[in-house]
Amino acid sequence: MGVYTVTGLNNYIKNVLTSEKALQQIWVEGEISNLTKHRSGHYYFSIKDGASQVSCVSFRSTNRKLKFEPEKDMKVLVFGSVNVYTVRGQYQLQVLDIRPDGVGELYKAFEQLKKRLEGEGLFAPEHKKPLPRYPRKIGVATSATGAAIHDILHVLQRRYPVDILLCPTTVQGEASADSIIRSLELLNRTDADLIIAGRGGGSLEDMWPFNEEKVARAIYNSRLPVIAAVGHETDFTISDFAADVRAPTPSAAAEIAVPDRTEMVKHIDGLRQRMESALKNHILNQKKHLEYLSGRISPDRYRELLNQRTQHLDEVTYRLASRTEYILQAKVAELGGLAGRLNAVSPLNTLERGYCVAQSDEGGTITGVIDIKKGQNLQLKFRDGCCRVGHKENLDEGC
Amino acid sequence: MAVAEWDIKKIWMRDVKLSSNTENKNFEDSLLELEDIVERLENGQISLQESMEMFERGIKLAGICNHILQESEQRIEQLIERNEEIETCDFEQEN
Structure with missing residues (x-):
């Protein structure tokens, strides 16, 4: 026996293990621990059971194809081949695929992904785009031969005149996720107003592409805006949460996407009636106003006005008359007073007492002898009349 | 009242004539304008002359909306990608 170098030994062991059919492409079940996700995209972890553990390495090329994100403590089925990391003399399982072990684990993977994406804000309500109320073209990402497109077309044809653009999409099997992504990309480049993405009902595995990150x-x-329509009412997928609207079924998605033609016709008819009665009311109001105005210039109203004016005139006339009367009486009284005073200084009163007034023929009053000319006649005015006296020949100064 | 009804009928008659040349009008815009007209008519505050004109416009819009709802043809197309270019063709439904 020669002496092995360390490298030689490790290489030998690697050779033995990798040529052993029973250790190649095998399934191992266990729980993930010591998981390190390296920046390079490779995952390093162990899988363990109650008593033992084995190192695993899962390269980036494998990880890219995984349908879920491995997490610590997750029960998994690892598919891979035993190999040796000669640098450390450590045997390990080189992973080719990982699957959640059982429905419970699938659910856990689902929950973990959901939680993570939720934390990232992918499901945030403020990010949801509103659906157009009256779309003109709807893009559909689903299989051209599946039940979903049939249901969607059926509903849209009955419900509302909208154009439909189908982007044939693989929704079953390995290529599904990439196909769905591609369809979304393509439809986003068209003039569609919104997208319905989905598929009909199926097993949990059938729905799985829609659970991929x-x-x-x-x-x-x-x-x-995207309406997710995957499976039946009870099927919830990650896509449903990320979509702007989740529809329970493809048919329901079509109903959500467009208004109902019959409802719209009713709505428009309602608007028409409201408009008609608004106009009728308007005309009626104007008419009432006109009647009101006419009422105010009616003969009755005019007579009333006239009566009012007549009464006022009567009142003024009466006041005028009584006032005139008063003024007249005052003037009469004043006149009486003045006449009395005039009477007191009248020469007639002197005549009454037996005096007389001498006047010349010309009417001038003779107040002294000096005024009498030789041969002149005098007129004497008495109380009860006048007489003419002959002229005086010789004036006697002593008389 | 009689006058009002007669006027409305007259406008309806005109509506019939108008609805024949109302093609290139978007449904949503027409409906929004119609809804706006109804609200403004209901609020009053406008002259009778203006109301009549708005009513006439509203009837025309309702005609357009109904026309779009009843007469539009639905196009069903399928998207094809060829060398990064998007093309469409009619989609044949299987029954």
């Missing part, structure tokens, strides 16, 4: 991200990043 990259599909959820493609939906999240879609420019157009």
